Amino acid sequence: MVITKEIKLTTRGPGDIIDITGEVQQAVSGSNLTSGAVTVFVPGSTGGITTIEYEPGLLKDLPEFWEKLIPSDRSYHHDETWHDGNGFSHLRAALVGPDITVPFVDGQLTLGTWQQIVFLEFDNKGRNRRIVVQIIGE
Amino acid sequence: MVITKEIKLTTRGPGDIIDITGEVQQAVSGSNLTSGAVTVFVPGSTGGITTIEYEPGLLKDLPEFWEKLIPSDRSYHHDETWHDGNGFSHLRAALVGPDITVPFVDGQLTLGTWQQIVFLEFDNKGRNRRIVVQIIGE
Amino acid sequence: MVITKEIKLTTRGPGDIIDITGEVQQAVSGSNLTSGAVTVFVPGSTGGITTIEYEPGLLKDLPEFWEKLIPSDRSYHHDETWHDGNGFSHLRAALVGPDITVPFVDGQLTLGTWQQIVFLEFDNKGRNRRIVVQIIGE
Numbered sequence: 495m496v497i498t499k500e501i502k503l504t505t506r507g508p509g510d511i512i513d514i515t516g517e518v519q520q521a522v523s524g525s526n527l528t529s530g531a532v533t534v535f536v537p538g539s540t541g542g543i544t545t546i547e548y549e550p551g552l553l554k555d556l557p558e559f560w561e562k563l564i565p566s567d568r569s570y571h572h573d574e575t576w577h578d579g580n581g582f583s584h585l586r587a588a589l590v591g592p593d594i595t596v597p598f599v600d601g602q603l604t605l606g607t608w609q610q611i612v613f614l615e616f617d618n619k620g621r622n623r624r625i626v627v628q629i630i631g632e
Numbered sequence: 633m634v635i636t637k638e639i640k641l642t643t644r645g646p647g648d649i650i651d652i653t654g655e656v657q658q659a660v661s662g663s664n665l666t667s668g669a670v671t672v673f674v675p676g677s678t679g680g681i682t683t684i685e686y687e688p689g690l691l692k693d694l695p696e697f698w699e700k701l702i703p704s705d706r707s708y709h710h711d712e713t714w715h716d717g718n719g720f721s722h723l724r725a726a727l728v729g730p731d732i733t734v735p736f737v738d739g740q741l742t743l744g745t746w747q748q749i750v751f752l753e754f755d756n757k758g759r760n761r762r763i764v765v766q767i768i769g770e
Numbered sequence: 771m772v773i774t775k776e777i778k779l780t781t782r783g784p785g786d787i788i789d790i791t792g793e794v795q796q797a798v799s800g801s802n803l804t805s806g807a808v809t810v811f812v813p814g815s816t817g818g819i820t821t822i823e824y825e826p827g828l829l830k831d832l833p834e835f836w837e838k839l840i841p842s843d844r845s846y847h848h849d850e851t852w853h854d855g856n857g858f859s860h861l862r863a864a865l866v867g868p869d870i871t872v873p874f875v876d877g878q879l880t881l882g883t884w885q886q887i888v889f890l891e892f893d894n895k896g897r898n899r900r901i902v903v904q905i906i907g908e
């Protein structure tokens with residue numbers, strides 16, 4: 495059985511990290527499916543999905559890491575195409591990827607206690623985001 | 633219901649980035665399934681799958697980024713084992729990962745408008761590649 | 771049909787890389803399902819799942835790469851929260867991601883010949899790990 499839902503978010507800009515675990519668990523619970531897998535997917539090429547321990551320190555560490563790895567103040571060929579200044583956003587997003595698949599059992603996501611599903615905003619401005627949450631199970 | 637298909641590619645060498653969105657969408661359309669998820673997977677440890685906006689600037693930015701992060705002209709322990717000079721390829725591939733899962737609804741991939749599914753050739757020479765496209769849905 | 775199993779591991783510490791391909795293939799074979807996808811997922815935010823060619827050279831290259839990219843001897847904001855000294859572990863894990871999905875056909879994983887599914891221990895000490903292996907297919 496396949497059930498597809500959506501999460502809507504408004505982000506504040508680059509480096510914003512949104513905990514969507516509650517919404518994903520709610521979608522699983524609302525599906526009345528017992529076991530299966532949920533795929534969380536961001537349509538768009540300047541956002542990413544992963545899991546982290548959602549605590550204030552890492553919410554600073556991650557943006558600092560991205561700035562060091564793929565600086566936002568450098569020039570990228572992408573910007574020659576579109577002049578929208580978000581070449582860095584595309585590179586970061588390609589690296590993290592737009593999807594995650596999490597198994598659930600007895601209606602509960604099999605996450606660790608200190609593990610949250612997060613949306614990473616990589617674009618250079620705040621955006622309205624739509625996240626696809628698809629549940630396949632029985 | 634599970635349907636498994638294959639995409640065959642010939643790549644030109646390291647840094648080659650192939651847009652396979654059309655083939656993946658065609659596999660979904662040909663399956664006559666309405667909703668579900670498609671998993672795109674590369675058998676092999678020197679290629680990767682992700683999504684990007686497929687435009688000429690990023691096709692230069694990504695290879696430049698890889699060269700900076702994991703240079704191809706450095707020596708790796710892997711090369712001591714096999715002497716095939718593609719240690720850098722394996723590291724890049726391990727980081728990006730060989731798989732992506734994309735939900736589809738009403739027979740359409742839930743990709744963003746400027747988001748394409750791509751195969752990243754990391755190996756140090758052109759290769760014939762086989763990509764597995766598996767559709768699970770109803 | 772959905773079948774969920776577990777793999778239990780004991781790791782030796784940061785940089786440990788465990789080949790779990792045999793256990794994943796065994797789970798698929800034991801399911802008696804012919805075709806479908808297996809999702810391998812690590813509950814916890816200091817481990818990762820990817821594929822590599824499991825050979826001694828890369829088992830040295832990968833830890834060296836991580837030390838260069840996200841050094842373990844630097845100070846991270848995460849450590850200000852918990853003082854457990856594993857900020858670097860969380861960053862590495864967020865980058866690799868906790869999941870992989872591999873299609874199987876005729877009861878066999880569609881891996882390449884030199885491609886193994888691995889668990890990457892990123893934490894700063896050895897751990898007992900539980901890996902979820904979920905098979906969806908027919």
